[in-house]
Amino acid sequence: VLLSIICSPPQNYPLYIRSIPTENELKFHYTVHTSLDVVDEKISAMGKALVDQRELYLGLLYPTEDYKVYGYVTNSKVKFVMVVDSSNTALRDNEIRSMFRKLHNSYTDIMCNPFYNPGDRIHSRAFDNMVNSMMMQVC
């Protein structure tokens, strides 16, 4: 079970949401939303030091809900948030990092597209494909 969302800086509204279909999708949405605050907090905590690109944010682990939330922030303050089911113990830190890296790469590809206006929702098929494949691996 995985959900990835990308949010843009100013208002932090989601540019892209995708999840493996499960019933509680809305719950994931909510979780991601709440996690944005934590992400922001971490960013601000960084202070002068440039935001660490590879921030791996393992938090918001609700014992009850039993899932992990990972965050990743780019230099342009675009946040990627991923929610993973804790039962998926096979998912290691490195894998999460690589997934974020891939997401970031695809995101930059989208940015390169002159027809894409930053702040728009992402409709790129290539991006969708990449995300789908990534999620397939996880689940």
Added chain:
Amino acid sequence: MEGLTLSEAEQRYYCDLFSYCDTESTKKVASNGRVLELFRAAQLPNDVVMQIMELCGATRLGYFGRSQFYIALKLVAVAQSGLPLRVESLNTVKDLPLPRFVVSKNEQESRHTALYSSDADNPASYSGVIPPPPGRIQVKKGSVSHDAVQQRTSTDQQAVWYQDLDHNTLRATLRIPCLASLSLEFSFRRLSSGLRCEIQEKESTSPVVSPQQSPPTSPHTWRKHNRHPSGGNNERPLAGPGPFWAPFSEAQPGSSTSSDPIWSGHSPPPHQENWVSFADTPPTSALLAMHPASVQDQTTVRTVASATTTNEIRRQSSSYDDPWKITDEQRQYYVNQFKTIQPDLNGFIPGSAAKEFFTKSKLPILELSHIWELSDFDKDGALTLDEFCAAFHLVVARKNGYDLPEKLPESLMPKLIDLEDSTVIPLISEVGEQTGEVGYSSSPAEAPPSKSPSMPSLNQTWPELNQSSEQWETFSERSSSSQTLTQFDSNIAPADPDTAIVHPVPIRMTPSKIHMQEMELKRTGSDHANPTSPLLVKPPDLPEENKMSSSVKFTSGNTVTDGYSSSDSYASDPEQIGSTVTRQRSHSGTSPDNAAPPPPPPRPHPSHSRSSSLDMNRSFSVTPGQQQAGVVAYPPAVPPRPQPSQGAGPHVHRPVDAEGLIAHTSTSPQQIPEQPNFADFSQFEAFAVSGVNKEEEDEIETHSEVLQVEKPSDSASSHRGAKADGRVEDKAPANVPTSAGKGTTPLAPPPKPVRRRLKSEDELRPEAEEHTQKTGVIAAVLASQPSIPRSVGKDKKAIQASIRRNKETNTVLARLNSELQQQLKDVLEERISLEVQLEQLRPFSHL
């Protein structure tokens, strides 16, 4: 009227028309509706129409009977041919071309509505082009055509009336092979007035993939359905533009795209590139492509200039196989356009300029975005000439109603395009799938693909490959990062023979690692490994405590843990195994005892104390000494406790062999421990079956030999001697002579038990008593590690062993750490470079 003789073609044609007009199936077509439309479609002046009607007698009858209808049609033909309308001409005119009716395509609804409303003022510039044979013309039945006619006329567009001869008879005469044909149509359109050619519509042969649905295509779709009840095919109407009659005959293969049957009937926008109506064309022109309807509605469209004709030509010439292939003319056109933006053909068109340019095509931004994704091969935000051509081509295709492929077609891939090569390269379409990326699903049979058989291969695209490879890279990189670590440790371990197969104390307890280490163990212990099996066997007998992790090693074949521990202990345990406690790596699994007390590296046991002990042992039996030596040689071998002593013996030997080969050092320690074992063994041996002993003896012999060899110093020998002065010596000699002799039987067992003893001292043998005795002896022996007072030896040895072990572990960890550091550095560098790149690419800053 007069008799009417019709040719067969005419007969057929007229019949169809009649059927078409005979909406009520009354065999009588009233002078209304469709008939009128039909006549209007004939694009004849009204008065002529009236005249015809009168001539055929409809006015008299008030309706068109079949005969009247036929006559009327014939008269239409006559009129269209420019001949005066005469009744006589009906039969006199020979070779009269079939009447042509041009129907403009329009929104169906509009058509319907317009049917009755619009003025049938067909601008007649109907150029009778090639009178297509009946086959060619496909009159579109249904009101569409009529409607279209109505509207078209009003819009100054000419529509081609497709006669749908019959749902059954599909004329796939003309097909647009691909975009090339599209051009024809456009050019046709261009021919605004006068160039009407019948558009042939091909029956969509190929099952259209998916009707393209752009709003303007609705009429087409409608039409499509109408015409092809079989379902959606894309007909690609390609009306040949005036000059391009040729195409008509070409009957281009059905690159019929879905939905847009481009009915050539579009009123030819003037000489513009219909299909490239960029910029100037009004928004509607966006559709230029094949929507005659749209075209008409907008009429504008074809604003683009010039190249239309060339394009058309281009299109015609394109191969049928590859809808995505860019013809020469097209490419030339693209290049010209490229030059307008970027004079340097080798240069790039920046994203913004390209955006403006393609926006003029009036395609939806989403589609343009997708086109960009497809065509920007290197993802650099700029278009090279090849990329630009690909993008342009895709835009044109889209405008013409082709669906955009999921992946860049082969022929459009930059640097892979072989314009001359029309053969589709069955590329790697599979390759894409190799990546296993879902995303790379073979490109959907988009309309184009569906058309030509070769299309499927188009799906594969290099970018896909690249991406997939990219994926692969990431994969590997990911995996490597995680796996290398594990590998690491295991690799480190065996590197140091001196340390005797040191496996870092489980740094990573991940199973894989352990496994790897185990494997390492196996490897290293392979030498010893020979005896491992026997050793393994033994283990069960051995006491649980395996101090001799090394013994585990011998049994490396065994469980991972065993191997692990054994190696570890082995390595770290050069000394006295006596520190059984410390050593005990619970091999647990297999041979609890088997770790033949991996005695610390060959520590020559110079101590005579051993010998003394040996003496003591010797007292028990000669063999033990021998065995001890042998055993020493194979520290790791877990001498399966001689089940009754014999078993132990042989086992001992074997492991000893193995071990001895590798770890000399270990042997020595073994010897030490063995000494006591010897004692034990000897005892056991005594009871052991001679037969077993024999083997053992041999082994022992070899062992001893090995030992001697291994023990570079004659410490071994001395050791042996020392160890069991008499014993060893006895053993050796005993072994030698007794290679066949049973007498030495006791030798065999002893070593093992000795070892075991070291490890676990007491638990071993069931023969407790002897054990006890032995233990005492063993303890003594153990303690007697080289010149270590026995009493304290054990502890010291244990400590030393543990120290050694820890040191080894430290080194391994240090190595690992350095590797990780290196990796981290690399990753950071990569990250920095990416950040820099991102900075460069980022046109804006949200920060």
